[in-house]
Amino acid sequence: MPTALLVLFLLVVVFVVVMLSKTVKIVPQARAAVVERFGKYKATLPAGLNILVPFMDKLRYLIDLREQVVSFPPQPVITEDNLVVSIDTVIYFQVTDPVAATYEIANYIQAIEQLTMTTLRNIVGGMDLEETLTSRDSINSGLRGVLDEATGKWGIRVNRVELKGIDPPPSIKDSMEKQMRADREKRAVILTAEGQRQAAILTAEGSKQSQILNAEGDRESQILRAQADREASILRAQGEGQAIQTVFQAIHDGQPDQSLLAYQYLQMMPKIAEGSANKVWVIPSEITKALEGLGSSIHEIAGIPKDATPRTRVDMGPTEPQLPRSSGDNELSATSKAVQDAIAAAESASQTRATPVDPAPSEGTAGEPPTA
Template sequence: MQFIPGVILFVIVVGILANGISIVPQAQALIIERLGRYHATWDAGVHLMIPFVDRIAKRVNLKEQVADFPPQPVITKDNVTMRIDSVVFFVITEPKLYAYGVENPISAIENLTATTLRNIIGSMDLDTTLTSRETINTEMRSQLDVATDPWGIKVNRVELKNILPPDAIREAMEKQMKAEREKRELITLAQGKKESAVLNAQGNKEAAILNAEAEKQTAILRAEAEKERKIQEAEGQAKAIRAVKEAEADGIRLIREAGADEAVLKLRSLDALTRVADGRATKIVIPSDIQNMAGLVTALKETASVATPGDGSEKKA
């Protein structure tokens, strides 16, 4: 019977000691209070705490966290009301300040983000707001980082998710965008037509140049062909004349070599004279030395008549 209370006491002691052992995971920190006051910040690892004296006041997540806030109404410099929702990326660098600096850090960051956003957008007009996301993000991150430093929070990035202008302005912007798109399409179409016209003009120019070159080459070839033809004709005529003159020279040479007398030469002259008349001349001037040959020609004709077979009267004679 005395053994049972000892076992119970042992179990109680072991339980108390086990409860005093605390294991802190990686990327977390524990805020330890002793008798209600801040005592220490435990990082990752095994730690011992005094039962009933020390307690874990807060568990702090040291990873980078994302706070997505709902859209906030803001007014631009030109009195346009729009809604903007933002995302804040932050990390806790001082767990003690985070635990004791502000009651609700996330709510504090949300309200601080809304007021900072209103101040920045209030100094911009609508067009600047829609085209200056990067400027707004940088300015907000800088101001939030300074404001949250006493809370042990470092703001790494701030992003504007959506900028929602009023429906009327959004419709006007859509119409403007449509008009700009149609304008760009018309400009593109006009440029395409212009380029097509330029290409056609260049093509026509090149075609005209090629045609002119072809006509020029054709004319040159025709002129060269005509030149060659005339040269060949002239060479042919020269060869013919040369051949005739050579034949005449050969004839004269043969006559001289044959020893022809003056009578034969006169007969050749008479024959040439006959060919000149050719039955068409109405007046022929006969040299005096050829006129003296008339009797000789008559005698030759008679001799030729006797020698040539004819009618019966010639035979009787």
């Protein structure tokens, strides 16, 4: 008896568990359950705990209400210029009506795939290859409009359509690569030419500025060099003038006689005979008379004064070289010159009165005037 009761109890427990499983249904969040009663649509259960009538109500489909992503394999599509390209698409859709998605279409994913293929061939067939490669947005918009309109009655909303890849034939790829390489080389050549042009312009401008600066520098250096040469010539001329005056004054101060001058003539004779081309040379008559004057001081050489004392004292001039003064010192220089001329005239007059003037020699060398 206890065994029969135990079996009965176990049967009751199993029956209760089965009844609970048939009665209580838990639907997850973002899901929708389609319930049928005797094979006919009864209701759509929301998310959460739901109670069904056991053995009468049946949970047929559990629909995912979240946005879903489906990637379709590449499909060959012929463009307007008769080129076959391979295009793969990605569809983003969402079930908005679980009842329509369950009863209006048997397999909505397969239906969306086939509709995408046909629509894509229709859109791309009116474009050439270049337009296809550069018109992804227009293709996406056209696909989305057609799919959304067709899938509306299926309780599906197409949110987005994306072209994941457009692959032209290998030969077309090679041609496109060559064209792209040629375009890049063309741009590189253009940029190189522009760079060389700019470099040539900058080089020419730099050369121009350099030549201008060099010319200005040469002009200033020539001006300074000319001024230096002018001042050097003035100083050299003043120095030579003072040297001549100094020698002339020293000769007069030394009072040379006939013997000294004759000796000077003798010293000049070796210099006259110098040189390999001097085969024949003529002795001036003044040297002969000078030789005669060495033996006797009675005779005098024509053209040489007996008394070597100068009649007039030679002004030695300033000891320092005088450069031309600026225009601002004209008045002062004129006054100083007048004073110096007055002093020189007074000294000359006093020396003339102090020294008697010798008469000119009665005899002289033919062809030479008597020396003062």
